[in-house]
Amino acid sequence: MARVDTTTNAGQLLAAASGGRRRVGDRVFSNTAVIAAVTILALLAGVAIFLFAEGLPAVTASASELPEGKTFIDYVAPLAFGTVLAAALAAIVAVPLAVAAALFLTHIAPPRLALTLGYLVDLLAAIPSIVYGLWGIFVLGPAAVPVMKWLEETLGFIPIFEGPASTTGRTMFVAGLVLAVMILPIVSAVAREVFSQTPRKLQEGALALGATRWEMIRMTVLPFGKSSVISGAMLGLGRALGETMAVTIILSVSGIVTFNLISQANPSTIAANIALDFPESSGLAINALIATGLVLFAITLVTNFAARAVIARQNIE
C-alpha cells in the first residue's frame, strides 16, 4: 500500500512540475491499465458465474437424474481424488528434480553451458500437452511396463505398488511422470530465478568460513530460495491439476478410488473426465460435468492462493 502512495505522490509532483495538469500520456496509460485489470477480473468473474449457474442444476439434482445414478458428491469425489493424486505425484517427482536442475544451472554449470541448458529446460514448456500424451502412450508407457512389473514383484507389499501391474503402461504412475515432465520447466524457472539472486556476500562469506560448495548451497542458497521454491511448486501443481489432454490420452480410467499406481484401474481426473464424456453428453449430464469444473476451479484457486500467501510471507521477510 505504501508503495502505491509514493507513486501517486511522485505522479502529483511530476504533474505539478509540468504545469499542474497530468499529461495525456499519463492519463492514457493509467486508463489502459485500469481497463486491463478490470477486464481480467470480469473474465474471472464471468467464468465463475458460468460455472455456478450451469453447475447448480446438477448439484441440486437427485441421484437418479445424474450420470451413473450417484449424487453429485459421490460422482465428483473419485474424480477430485484422482486429480489431486496425479498432480501430487507429479509435484513429488518434479520438484526435487527441478530444484536440482536449477542449482546445477545457477551454481555448478559453467555460465555458457548454463545459458544453453536453461533455454532447453524452458523449451519443455513449449511442447503441446497432446504431444506429451502421445509420447506417454507410445514411448514412456511401454517402457514403463517392465519397471512396473519389477515394482510389483519387489515392492508389492507397499499399497501403491500393489499391482497387478498393467500390461499396457497406461497407469497413474506413467501419467504422473508425464505430468512431472510438463511442470518441470515452471518449477525450475522459478527456482533458477531466485537461486541466482542469492546475495553474493552471503555465498562468499560461507565459502570464506571454509564451507564446501554443497555446504554453501545448503546454508545460503536453499534457505534464501525456500519460499519461492514452494510457491513455484504450487504453480506447477496448479498446472498439473488442470492438465487435460495428456491425462485423457494416457490414463486408463476406471472411476475407482485407489492409491495403487501401477494397475490398469485408475481414478480419472476432473479435466480428463470432462474431455472424455462431454462429446456424448446431453441435458443434466452436461450440467454435472460443468459442476465438476467448478470443483476443479475451487481446488486450483485454493492452490494458487496458498502459493500467493507463501510469496507474500517471503516478501514481508
Add this chain to the structure above:
Amino acid sequence: MSRFRWLAVFVAAMALVVGVAACGDSEDSGSGSSGSGNLSGEVAGAGATSQQAAQEAWIANFENENSSATISYDPVGSGGGREQFNAGGVAYAGSDAAISEEEGELKAAQKRCEPGELIEVPAYVSPIAIIYNLPEVEELKLSPETLARIFNQEITTWNDKAIAADNPGVELPDTRITPVNRSDESGTTENFTEYMSEVVPQVWTYEVSGDWPVKGGEAASGTSGVVEAVGAGEGAIGYADASQAGELGIAKIEVGKEFVEPTAEAAAKILEESPADKELSADKYMFPFALDRKTESEGTYPIVLVSYLLACTKYESAGEAELVKGYLEYVISPEGQEAASENAGSAPLSASLTKKVTPAVEAIEAG
C-alpha cells in the same frame, strides 16, 4: 492430394452421376434436378462421432459433384447433434441412437420440424469387432456367454475352461486377460453392452449405457485408443469398429450354431432380420430399428452400431430443402453407401432397406 485420390474422387463422382441419372429414369418422379450437379448453398449438420469418417467421404463426393454447395458436419456427439437439431441450429443431425421420448427429445424434434414431419433413417451401419492380442492364437472363437464373462472380469486367464471349450484343439496361453473398454462415452460401448445384456442377461447384469459400467478394466479414449491399448498389451481384448482393427486378431462370435466374423455383409444382414421399433417410430418417415441381437440366422453378425440421420420433411427455404434432400439422397444411395464403406469400413445398406427408406428422403420439400 495424390493423383490416386483425385482419381478415386473422380470415379466416385462419375458413379454418382450415372447412379442418379438411373434413379431419375426409373422413378419418373420429376425430381431429376436434385443431385444432378447444380445444387448450391450451405447446409450444416452435427452429431455422432461414429459417422465422422463416412460424413467426410459423403461431403467430399457430394461437393465435388455440386461445386457451389457446401455441406458441413460437426462431430460433436449424438446428444449434442440432437440438441442442435432440435434447437434449429443445424439442418440435419447424426445420432447413434434412435430418438426417444427421453428428456422430451422426440417431442422437441417433431416441434422443430413443424409443419413438416421428422425424418429418421439409418445411414451408417458398422460392425463392432472383438479385437484381441495373442500372437500365438490365430483364430479365436467366443460364445456370447464367454465374451460377457471376459468383459465382466469373471474369466481372468486365456486358458480358462470356458474359452477352451469354445476353441477345441487350440492351445491357449496362461496369459492374464486385460479387457479394454472405452473411457469416453460412446455409441460403440452402448451397442456392445446392449448386445450382451440382450443375449446373455444372466451373465451381463449391468444396465445398457454409453459409459462402460464395469470398474477395474483397462480403459482408453476413442476407437484409436482402444486399438492402441489392445495392441500394446499382450493378452488384451477390446471392442472397436471393425474397420479400425488393423493387424489385430478378430474374434468370431457364436451366432446360432456357427461362429461369425464381423464382415460388412454379416452386419448389414441384421437390419434385414430386425423389425421396426414400433415404440420409437412416431411418424411415417421414421425408421428406428429394434435390432434383433438374439438372431440365430446364418451369416448374421449381431454386434453392430446403427447410426441414424435426422432431418425434416419441410425446410423454410427452397434452397435448403433441395440441398438437404440432394445430400441425403446421395448418402442413402448405393454409391454413397459404397463410399462410406470404403472410407469408414461401414456396411452398406441393403437394396431392400434403401428402397424402404427412400420415400422419407424424397418427401423433403420447401414449406
